[in-house]
Amino acid sequence: MKAYQLKVQIKNSHPPIWRRVIVPSGITFQYLSEILNVTMGWIGYHLHSFEFFHSGISVEMKSDELNFFDDMDNKSLDEQETVIDTFLEKENTFTYIYDFGDFWEHKVAVEKVLYDYEYSYAQVLKYKGETPYEDCGGIYGYYEMQDILSNPRHPQYKQTKEWVEEQITQKYDLESINEVLSELKGMNFDATLKEILTEYSKSELVEIAKVHHLSGYSKYKKAELVEFLVGELLSKEVMCRYFRFLNEDEIQFLEGEERTRKVFLQDTRYVYLLEGGYAGVYADWEDSVFCLPEEVKAAYRENCTEEWKKERQDAETFLMYFNVAAELYGICPVENVVELYRRDTRIEKDGFSVLAFLKDVPEDKKCFVLQGSQIVLSLYKEKNEYNRLLREQQGEEFYIPSQEEIECLGKKGYLPFGKNMEQLKAFFIKEGKEEKEDAELLCRTIQFIIRIGGTMEEILDMLENAFLEYDEVMEDNRLRGKLFFKIENVWKETNTVVMRGNAEKAETSAQTANDKIILFPGKKY
Structure with missing residues (x-):
């Protein structure tokens, strides 16, 4: 594979401290910084940057703490999304700065471009000089420490020696360094x-x-x-x-x-x-x-030809019908879904190909499971929940949704709003001080909870977390009554799995003498 041979030398080091390393092409500057830190022997916990002086471009770390990008001009790039190839092939030298306090400057020379490199990771070929101590004050601070340590009579000898012995910088070991580099994981964007x-x-x-x-x-x-x-x-x-x-x-x-x-x-x-x-x-x-x-x-x-793309669109629509049917009915024969699809598209499907298609659908693309010749909403796939829903649905006919309803639920995630839902949305905007988009989201969530057979407790739990004025509304008798009344009306017009996609017709609540609303027998709010 393609790679670059680099010579990395600490500026102003005498005798020179340098490493010759091969790095794979197609990597980001973020990954290159990790390679260079390991190559030089740095621990890697300091900030860093790359400077290309000839082109006037710097490649920086993304840091929320330092807000680098707030003051950056258009020649500063993000190291996480910038690949090295263009830069290393355009300029034969650049600077790598490590630790903005000690300010270790490295001159990096691109010695050659290799086209037959056998590894997907970096490897050091040769080196000279030990790695300086971290946080020692830069190259001049390092040499000052070396002078002190060479003279046991120096007044700072003992203090400096103790400090050095506490450092975790290790003696440079080429074999160990290359082992670490071989295990260093980074994305090669030219990878096959x-x-x-x-x-x-x-x-x-x-x-x-x-x-x-x-x-x-x-x-x-x-x-x-x-x-x-x-x-x-x-x-x-x-x-x-x-x-x-x-x-x-x-x-x-x-x-x-x-x-x-x-x-x-x-x-x-x-x-x-x-x-x-x-x-x-x-x-x-x-x-x-x-x-x-x-x-x-x-x-x-x-x-993937144009013909295939059309078939893919058809498959996407076909799957949408099954997801919608699962959300509407909870439990539904496969043939019912196929009939709805045929009604709207005029496309015939045979039973064998339908079952084969459903078995191919990835789990995260569907909200149902296939049980024999019927689909079951995943919420009801457990035996007890499945049997409970069957009992509740007993005697109900399947609701027949319009194509508009299917597309709205399948593509937007909710059924078209009726008059009562629009009034509930208006309540959230006026009394709850919600923005229009947030009010619509609250209404969609309430509709979803009702549709899948949820309870009033679940609606109130959701509102407590998502409705900004929840506490104020619940403490005001008038507003609380209006909210419950509007939710009750929405409940009546919402299609539910319990009724096989039909909307509730019977009364579900009554006003009591103590001004509380009872939405279900024995449950007061």
Whole structure:
């Protein structure tokens, strides 16, 4: 693979303190800083930056504490998302600064570009000089200490010797340094699919094979299994089947020119590509950087034709109908969903292909489980909950939703608001001082709780945490009564799983003499 041979020397060190190291291409400056710290023998707990004086560009750490970016000009870049290649091939020297207090300046010279480097990690080839002590005052403070330690009669000898003995800087050991570098994990943004898969353990590779319903892999050793998976994952059959369930962000990633995408650590938009073995990821404390190998993008362009894209859209719509049916009915025969889909799309589906499709759907893409020839909302998959819902639904006919209702629930996550829900939203805006978007979110959440068979306690628990004026409203008899009355009216018009998607018709509450509202027998608020 491609790599760079660097010579890193501490400025103003006499005799020179330097290291010659090879680093892989395609890595970020953040990863390069980790490599350089290990290479030089630094512990790595100080701040750092890279300076390219010829181009006038600096590559900085992202630090909320120091707010570096508040005063940065447009020539300062974030080390977490800046790859080294362009810079190292444009300029043959740059400066690495470690510890803004001691200010260790390193002159880094790019000695050569290698195209046949055999490792995916950095390795030190040669070195000269021991690593200076951390926090000793920089290069001149280090030499001053050396002078003191060379003279036992110096008045500061004992104090300096004791301080040095407490330091954790160790004697430079080339073999140990290279061992640490080989275990240092960072994302190589030029990595091939084979290199990404090689980073997994054999058991993890087996899980990837299972995700794709592959067979015949148990006979392989790890290296052979990697080769097997590379071929299978790039094949048209496997790729087209798995990619049916990609989200729009993942499709845009595949079709765009960029090889990497940086997201917050909790962002899961690209996890499906990762779970399928198609992408690599580098994560730190705050962010994740996903990387797509070029051969994956090339295979996508070749395998996933315009006809396939239309089939994928159809599959996405078909799955939406099942998710909507699960949320509306709780328990629903598969054939009922197929009939709704046929009604709106005029597309016929045979039973065998439908069941095969449902078995292929990833767990995180559906809100239901398949039990025989029916789907069950995941909340009711346990036997006791399932039987309880069946008893409550007894005698109810299935509600027939319109195409508009299906698309609203499937794409937006809620059913169209009725008159009573609009009045509840207006209450949150006027009396609760909520913004329009926040009021709508409260209403959607209330609708969801009612739809899936939730209770008034759950609605109040949610409001206590999410409604800013909750305490004030609950302490005011008039406002509390208005809130409960409006929720009661919303309850009557909301489609629920308990009634197989139908809305409640009967009275559910009554006003009592002591001005409390009873929404269910025996439960007062």
